[in-house]
Amino acid sequence: MMRRRVLFMAVGFQVVVLLFMVTSSYALDQFGKVITIQTEAYDTEDVFYGDYVDISYVAETVRPENWFVTEGVKSNQRIYVLLTPDEQGVYHLKAASDREMSAESDDVVIVARYRYQDQEQVHHIDLGLDRYHPHYEQQDEIESSQERMLVMIALSPWGQKKIVEVENVQVEP
Amino acid sequence: MKKGWIESESKKWVEEGIIDERQKEAIISRYERQSTPMLFFFLAAVLIGLACLSLIAANWTAIHHIWRVVLIMGAMLVFYIVGARAFMQNRQGIGVFAFLVALSIFGAGVFLLGDMYHFSMNSAFAFLVWGLAVLLIYLSQPQVYIWIFGLVVVFIGQLVSTIQLHDFDWLLMALFVIGYGTVGYFIKQQKLMWLFTSLLAVLLFAFSIEELTYYWYTIFALILYLFSYIIKTGVISKPLQGVSILSMFIIVVYQALFFNWSWQSVVNDVVYYLFLIPFLSLAVLMAVLNRERFGAIQLVLFLPVFIWPELTTLLAALVLFAFSIGKLIEGDQLKDGRKVKLGIVAFLISVSIVYVEVAWVALDRTLFFLTGGIILLIVGLLLNRYQQNQMKGSDEHDAT
Known part of the structure; x- marks a missing residue:
């Protein structure tokens, strides 16, 4: 009898975990904080991989002056990124560090993973948001766009993040 | 396998008149056949689980969220229901099989939903x-194979x-x-505890190289060793001590072969x-208190051989x-053939290391081959003497 109860608990636990994962994604749309960040300029030829867009963000390259890491970082290590909004409300990278940072006022902190450092001492990181599946009618729009995209991402208090919407803009370089 | 061996051997014993037919049956009945079908069900569960995964993965993008x-x-619930029914009808094999498939589906589900709903899966x-x-x-169903399955899941996760994400997860370690x-x-099965302690040692080593430096593993190995005195039950204390000593042996071998002077920070x-x-x-005190004359000898493996970087290779070889030799003598004294064999293997490894590392620089090639030969000859003589002693000992035993 006791064992039966434990079995029900164990199976129930698994169902709850899976349901939580499903619902939390929708809860994210409702309760998450939505910010807008900018992508790198891209070549339309390379954008589509099957049915999704491969996006790289401006905030994924960190110049040495924004890099606050004390010792050598390893590939895939956790990097905290502090983003701050400009007048248009688009968020830009302010600092990146391997230590946890606290966000003040409008700033947000998101977790990224370290990739590599190139010859110009620029550090490359991965925000983990590089895939977007656009709606069918939106695909043409993205394809015809030449410049950059503004990506709206939702952030949850428990560290989950996802792309809400992608918008094309002609941004002056 | 064991039973098959006993059957064929005991037949000979009956023919030679050592035991009679009735005694033979009694002996054989002591060795109950292991339930091999369980293993087949376990492996079947793994294979079918993988097949389901690859089938769904191929068509995954075509299915709506x-x-x-x-x-x-x-799919998960169906397999749980099948498993629960099987256990109720006392068909353990099928029950374990169904539960393992259900658990695999759950694990795959967590990863797939994580991918679908943009969970950052870059974590434990x-x-x-x-x-x-x-x-x-x-x-809910204490079946050994379920325990092994979970142990391996947590081990791989850690x-x-x-190694990959550079985050040692303390919650996973606590679960482990x-x-x-x-x-x-x-x-209370020693085999399972050997598995557990070996995996634990690997995790501790991974922690050492990732968060500290590799030689810190020595401390963890020592703690495992000391725990073998705290938890005296043979089920756990033997694997703890064995894994600790074996892993330290590997580390000293590593130090003898690949130690580099440039890692001198150790000394400071x-x-x-x-x-x-x-x-x-x-550890030495515990060995003395427990009257383990040879327990103290094996602790030489924990000595910090890198204390003089120039001599590390030599010191490591001496420790080995x-x-x-300590194991050889211990085996000889305790009349434990397994320990003697262990000592011989360890001795041969030590000789080979000295052969390639230490002596190569210092000695002339000819002289070295000669020394190697003489050392091996001594090992052979020792082994021979040991076997003769054993035979003599058993003769005396028979005589009395």
Whole structure:
């Protein structure tokens, strides 16, 4: 009898975990904080991989002056990124560090993973948001766009993040 | 296998008149056939689980989000129901099989939903939830294979987290040691504890190289060794001591072969010695208190051979020699053939290391081959003497 109860608990636990994962994604749309960040300029030829867009963000390259890491970082290590909004409300990278940072006022902190450092001492990181599946009618729009995209991402208090919407803009370089 | 061997051997014994037919039957009945079907069900579960995974993965993008969720949960629940029914009808094999498939579906589900709903899967979260689910299922149906399955899940999760993501996950470690360790202890099977301690040692080593430096593993190995005195039950203390000594042997071999002078920072690491000295003294004290004359000898493996970087190779080789000769003598004294064999293997490894590393620089080639030959000759003579002694000993035993 006791064992039966434990079995029900164990199976129930698994169902709850899976349901939580499903619902939390929708809860994210409702309760998450939505910010807008900018992508790198891209070549339309390379954008589509099957049915999704491969996006790289401006905030994924960190110049040495924004890099606050004390010792050598390893590939895939956790990097905290502090983003701050400009007048248009688009968020830009302010600092990146391997230590946890606290966000003040409008700033947000998101977790990224370290990739590599190139010859110009620029550090490359991965925000983990590089895939977007656009709606069918939106695909043409993205394809015809030449410049950059503004990506709206939702952030949850428990560290989950996802792309809400992608918008094309002609941004002056 | 064991039973088959006993059957064929005992037939000879009956023919030679050592035992009679009735005694033979009595002996054979002591060796009950192991339930091999269980192993087949276990492997079948793994294969079928993989087949399902690859089939769904191939068509995954064509299925709508909600249907994917329904598919995962439905398949999982079906296998739980099948498993629970099988256990009620006392068909353990099928029950374990169904539960393992259901648990695989759950694990795959966590990863797939994580991917679909943009969870950042760059963390140990999935493995933590998965390992916890397996442990709960084990508690409802204490079947060894479920425990092994969960242990491996948590082990792999921790390795991925430590080596690939550079985050040693303490929650996963707690689940591994407190959850699976405690449960494994109560299963009271030495084989399982060997598995558990070996995996634990690998995790501790991964932690050492990732967060500290590799030589810190010595401290963890010492702690495992000391735990073998705290938990005296043979089920756990033997694997703890064995894994600790074996892993240290490998580390000393590594130091003898590949130690590089450029890693000299070791000597300045005072904190390391603050741990090493009291723990090592405690281990020696415990060996003396327990009247283990040879227990102290094997502790030479824990000595910090890198204290003089120039001499490390030589010191490591000496430590290996001391250890293997200690094991040889211990085996000889205790009349333990297994320990003697262990000592011989350790001795041969030590000789080979000196052969390639230490003596190559210092000695002339001819002289070296000669020394190697003489050393091997001595080993052969020792072994021969040991076997003769043993035979003589058993003769005397028969005479009395």
